[in-house]
Structures are given as C-alpha cells and as structure tokens.
Amino acid sequence: MKIAIIGAGLAGLSAAAALQRAGHDIVLFDKARGPGGRMSTRRVETAQDMAFFDHGAQYFTARDADFAAEVARWEAAGTAARWPAAGDDAWVGTPGMNGIIKALAAGHDVRWNCRIETIARDGTLWQLAHADGVETADAVIVAVPAEQVGDLVAAHQAEWAGLAQATRSQPCWTVMAAFDARVEFAADSLRNCGAIGWAARNSAKPGRSGPESWVVQGSPDWSAEHLEDDGDAVIARLLAELAEAVGEGLPGILAVQAHRWRYAMSGAAGKTALWDGSLRLGLCGDWLIGPRIENAWVSGRALAGLADPDRTGA
Numbered sequence: 553m554k555i556a557i558i559g560a561g562l563a564g565l566s567a568a569a570a571l572q573r574a575g576h577d578i579v580l581f582d583k584a585r586g587p588g589g590r591m592s593t594r595r596v597e598t599a600q601d602m603a604f605f606d607h608g609a610q611y612f613t614a615r616d617a618d619f620a621a622e623v624a625r626w627e628a629a630g631t632a633a634r635w636p637a638a639g640d641d642a643w644v645g646t647p648g649m650n651g652i653i654k655a656l657a658a659g660h661d662v663r664w665n666c667r668i669e670t671i672a673r674d675g676t677l678w679q680l681a682h683a684d685g686v687e688t689a690d691a692v693i694v695a696v697p698a699e700q701v702g703d704l705v706a707a708h709q710a711e712w713a714g715l716a717q718a719t720r721s722q723p724c725w726t727v728m729a730a731f732d733a734r735v736e737f738a739a740d741s742l743r744n745c746g747a748i749g750w751a752a753r754n755s756a757k758p759g760r761s762g763p764e765s766w767v768v769q770g771s772p773d774w775s776a777e778h779l780e781d782d783g784d785a786v787i788a789r790l791l792a793e794l795a796e797a798v799g800e801g802l803p804g805i806l807a808v809q810a811h812r813w814r815y816a817m818s819g820a821a822g823k824t825a826l827w828d829g830s831l832r833l834g835l836c837g838d839w840l841i842g843p844r845i846e847n848a849w850v851s852g853r854a855l856a857g858l859a860d861p862d863r864t865g866a
C-alpha cells in the first residue's frame with residue numbers, strides 16, 4: 553500500500569517505521585517547518601552564543617518493553633540519554649528533544665510545511681488536499697492532536713471525530729529564558745511552585761551547549777486561566793515566580809520568549825489506536841492512551857499492527 557501519514561510527530565513516525573519495514577510505501581505530511589511536533593527544540597540567538605530550549609516535552613520514561621528497546625537503540629545512536637535530574641527513569645533527546653524526531657524523520661519521505669486541509673475518497677483511493685495540490689494514497693493515517701482530528705475525519709468516521717472532540721488537552725504557557733550567568737539554585741528542576749508547574753535548567757540536560765537556559769512552564773490551571781494573556785505579561789509573571797522559587801535575584805537576561813501551547817498535555821480516550829479496514833483509515837497519537845511521549849510511540853506502533861498484522865509483527 554501507499555500509506556499517507558498526516559503528522560510527523562512521534563506517533564506518526566512510529567507507525568511509519570513499522571509499516572515501512574513491512575514493505576509499504578510511506579509518505580508523511582507535517583504542517584510545521586521542521587521536525588519536532590510537541591517534542592520541539594527552539595534555537596535562539598543571543599549576544600553570547602546560540603541558546604537551545606526544549607519548549608515542549610521535557611523528558612520521558614520508557615516503561616513499555618518494546619519502547620524501552622527502541623530507546624536503547626536511540627541511546628546507542630546518540631539521540632537519547634538519561635537525565636537523572638528528572639528521575640531515575642527519565643530520558644531526553646540529544647542534543648535536543650527534537651533530535652529523536654529528526655533522526656526518525658531522516659529515514660522517510662516527509663513533506664514539511666505541508667498542512668493537509670481535507671481527505672476525500674475517490675473510489676478505493678484517498679485524496680489528500682494541501683495548498684499546492686492533491687496527493688493520492690491507498691490508506692491514510694491521522695497522527696495529529698485530538699483537537700485537530702475532527703476536521704480531517706468527521707466526514708468519514710463520525711464516531712472517531714466525536715471521540716477526539718471529547719478528549720480535550722490542557723494548555724501550557726512556556727517561557728524560555730537565557731541568562732548571562734548561572735541561576736544559583738542547587739537543583740536543575742523544580743515543580744509546582746505557585747503559577748509554575750515545572751521549570752528546568754535546559755542547559756544542564758546531557759549534550760546541550762550554549763548559555764545558561766531555563767524553560768519555565770505555567771501549571772495547567774494557571775495556563776488555562778491566562779491563556780489569552782499577552783506574552784510579555786506571562787514572561788514577567790513566570791520569571792518573577794522563578795526568582796521567588798530559587799530565592800535569589802535572576803542573572804541578566806540574554807534572550808527571552810514565550811510560547812502558548814493551546815494543546816499541550818492531551819486527555820486520554822481509553823484506546824490505543826484505531827483502524828477501519830474497509831476505509832483503510834487509521835488514527836494514532838498520545839491522546840488515545842494519555843499525554844506521554846511513550847504513549848505516542850506505542851500508539852503508532854499499535855496502529856501499524858492493526859493495519860498490517862501479518863507483516864509488522866507489532
């Protein structure tokens with residue numbers, strides 16, 4: 553089959569790898585300019601050096617046996633490393649969280665900067681419409697956040713669209729700050745301090761370079777309450793909270809930015825992956841299981857097993 557996958561985050565790439573190994577012809581489409589999805593890493597130029605921020609997912613665990621084996625392969629390839637500061641079972645991508653997605657995407661035909669607007673049936677084939685034309689495929693896999701599923705599948709699978717609509721994500725305001733000196737705080741991360749849900753010294757993660765860099769995330773409740781606030785106001789508030797939490801004045805700021813994730817941590821639909829064999833249409837993504845990197849990979853792999861149980865071995 554020629555299989556089109558909408559969304560080249562970890563779930564889409566996990567499905568792509570298993571289906572490509574099974575001999576299918578895979579093409580992925582992603583609306584973003586480059587690899588990452590919610591495992592993105594942002595580069596910011598500063599007066600000292602380039603600063604790097606994992607501004608989406610911070611770290612991950614590997615409790616599923618198949619995923620643990622996959623992570624061991626990433627470690628061997630130099631795209632993942634343990635980060636004990638977040639826990640004994642915590643891993644991060646190297647040299648940034650998006651290093652994993654970059655490496656996985658390199659093995660596939662991925663069309664970046666290409667948002668799929670609609671999918672339509674044409675006899676037994678699918679037609680995927682984007683700004684520059686139409687792509688044809690035998691099967692379609694939708695690997696996007698729950699809130700973006702309905703527009704693509706509602707006309708074909710109303711039940712799935714309803715499930716996705718009922719599975720709401722939590723937002724997350726994220727502040728990225730690079731400093732001209734070390735933030736004097738003994739630990740490299742902290743959780744649940746006032747408006748802050750999580751803050752981490754990003755530059756202390758393994759394999760990172762550049763100046764002292766922190767990622768500060770608003771808690772889910774605070775982020776929801778302040779979702780429409782101005783980015784500058786969010787920066788002021790979360791940095792003030794960081795200063796209070798570390799108990800010292802913060803060093804001079806080299807660069808600071810805010811990012812509003814409307815759909816950060818997904819809900820959980822109580823499924824693993826969905827496949828409709830008569831339509832040759834599938835769904836995968838973290839939201840089917842719950843909001844974790846590990847779940848995105850497990851969901852993609854499970855979908856490959858549903859789409860081609862004989863050859864993926866999933």
Ligand SMILES: Cc1cc2nc3c(=O)[nH]c(=O)nc-3n(C[C@H](O)[C@H](O)[C@H](O)COP(=O)(O)OP(=O)(O)OC[C@H]3O[C@@H](n4cnc5c(N)ncnc54)[C@H](O)[C@@H]3O)c2cc1C
Binds near residue numbers: 839
């Ligand atoms: C702020 C934040 C903090 C997090 N912290 C953690 C953490 O510490 N640990 C953890 O395990 N998880 C964490 N997560 C969750 C984790 O990032 C996700 O579970 C995982 O990355 C989801 O992967 P995915 O492939 O399902 O979705 P995504 O990574 O969102 O990939 C979906 C892709 O689909 C693309 N797309 C969407 N619509 C279209 C379209 N119409 N056409 C083409 N492309 C489209 C998007 O551009 C995106 O690249 C966090 C997430 C965020 C945002």
